[in-house]
Amino acid sequence: MKAMVIEKFGGVEVFHEREAPKPAVKAGHVLVKVAATSVNPLDAKMRQGYFQPITHPFPAILHGDVAGVVADVGEGVSRWEVSDEVYGCAGGVGSYQGALAEYMLVDAELLAHKPKKLPMRGAAALPLVAITAWEALIDRAKIREGQNVLIHGGVGGVGHIAIQLAKWKGAKVFTTVSSEEKGAIAKDLGADELIYYKKEPVEEYLQRCTGGAGFDVVFDTLGGATLDVSMQAIAHFGQVVSILGGSTHDLSPLFKKNGTLHMVVMLAPLLSGNGRAAHGKILETVADLVNRGVIRPLVDERDFSFRQVGEAHGRLESGKALGKVVLSSPWHG
Numbered sequence: 106m107k108a109m110v111i112e113k114f115g116g117v118e119v120f121h122e123r124e125a126p127k128p129a130v131k132a133g134h135v136l137v138k139v140a141a142t143s144v145n146p147l148d149a150k151m152r153q154g155y156f157q158p159i160t161h162p163f164p165a166i167l168h169g170d171v172a173g174v175v176a177d178v179g180e181g182v183s184r185w186e187v188s189d190e191v192y193g194c195a196g197g198v199g200s201y202q203g204a205l206a207e208y209m210l211v212d213a214e215l216l217a218h219k220p221k222k223l224p225m226r227g228a229a230a231l232p233l234v235a236i237t238a239w240e241a242l243i244d245r246a247k248i249r250e251g252q253n254v255l256i257h258g259g260v261g262g263v264g265h266i267a268i269q270l271a272k273w274k275g276a277k278v279f280t281t282v283s284s285e286e287k288g289a290i291a292k293d294l295g296a297d298e299l300i301y302y303k304k305e306p307v308e309e310y311l312q313r314c315t316g317g318a319g320f321d322v323v324f325d326t327l328g329g330a331t332l333d334v335s336m337q338a339i340a341h342f343g344q345v346v347s348i349l350g351g352s353t354h355d356l357s358p359l360f361k362k363n364g365t366l367h368m369v370v371m372l373a374p375l376l377s378g379n380g381r382a383a384h385g386k387i388l389e390t391v392a393d394l395v396n397r398g399v400i401r402p403l404v405d406e407r408d409f410s411f412r413q414v415g416e417a418h419g420r421l422e423s424g425k426a427l428g429k430v431v432l433s434s435p436w437h438g
């Protein structure tokens with residue numbers, strides 16, 4: 106089969122097209138004919154070599170997000186049939202080849218029915234970010250109606266789904282953005298209040314948005330210095346959910362407020378084999394929400410082919426994309 110691979114870590118130029126062995130279907134798995142994928146920051150970090158121990162071995166086929174059609178079904182799989190349209194976040198790590206190829210072997214439990222309302226491109230924008238936002242707000246923080254929820258980076262990949270999930274749960278949603286253009290998009294996605302983080306320091310927006318009381322839940326999609334801001338921004342008994350580790354922090358702002366810090370690593374089921382069915386279930390619910398018009402993916406205006414994957418990574422890394430950067434397979438037919 107055809108694939109876009111990397112055989113060394115580096116810049117966007119490391120991708121090239123080559124023949125790769127078509128995976129054979131195996132028990133508990135399905136073979137997906139790939140139609141589309143999307144770029145997540147994780148894919149760019151893997152390409153650069155930041156996650157070498159968990160990256161698919163060379164010649165590495167990257168990208169977790171996939172939308173496509175079931176082409177073959179392994180023993181013991183009753184949920185899927187050939188021709189089913191599916192989506193999921195299912196590879197590019199460990200022994201699991203990613204989506205930048207004609208075919209992808211996928212654990213059947215990780216998949217869900219593609220939202221009927223979306224084309225393949227739209228569906229491919231969702232899996233990684235939707236699972237992450239779901240695990241953060243619904244599984245960890247268990248957000249409830251009427252809570253004040255602050256979402257950092259509300260027009261980012263994870264943030265734009267988080268805004269919509271929080272609104273669906275009845276929360277009052279505050280979000281940080283960098284520009285008026287992004288502010289308008291965040292409002293359109295359902296955000297109640299905007300915070301222009303480059304202009305307004307945390308002390309000021311805490312006062313303006315909560316009268317100084319703090320937010321019930323802060324979803325931190327940035328880590329680093331923003332995690333310190335997030336801990337400062339919670340109310341008494343408030344919760345912070347972070348999706349980035351790797352930095353050191355003084356926990357006293359959290360301690361003083363009886364606060365809770367949750368972490369989400371959405372790749373864990375894919376890496377460990379535990380909890381994969383939960384991802385399939387989340388994506389079935391997300392598909393239903395999409396079909397009912399509750400959630401929609403924000404997709405960048407630029408359309409890329411798999412053969413332009415380097416440019417697509419460049420688009421994400423430029424910070425100029427508005428929404429998820431999506432790629433369509435030239436081999437899907």
Ligand SMILES: NC(=O)c1ccc[n+]([C@@H]2O[C@H](COP(=O)([O-])OP(=O)(O)OC[C@H]3O[C@@H](n4cnc5c(N)ncnc54)[C@H](OP(=O)(O)O)[C@@H]3O)[C@@H](O)[C@H]2O)c1
Nearest residue numbers: 146147237258260261262263264281282283348369370371
């Ligand atoms: N642990 C996990 O399971 C997990 C899962 C998914 C993602 N992640 C990680 O989470 C991060 C976000 O992922 P993503 O897909 O949402 O990335 P993304 O699409 O690049 O979005 C990041 C957003 O953050 C905003 N931003 C940058 N600096 C900011 C600041 N100081 N304050 C507030 N907003 C700021 C950017 O918009 P502006 O132009 O408005 O600044 C951008 O919209 C990445 O590092 C990714 O690797 C982790």
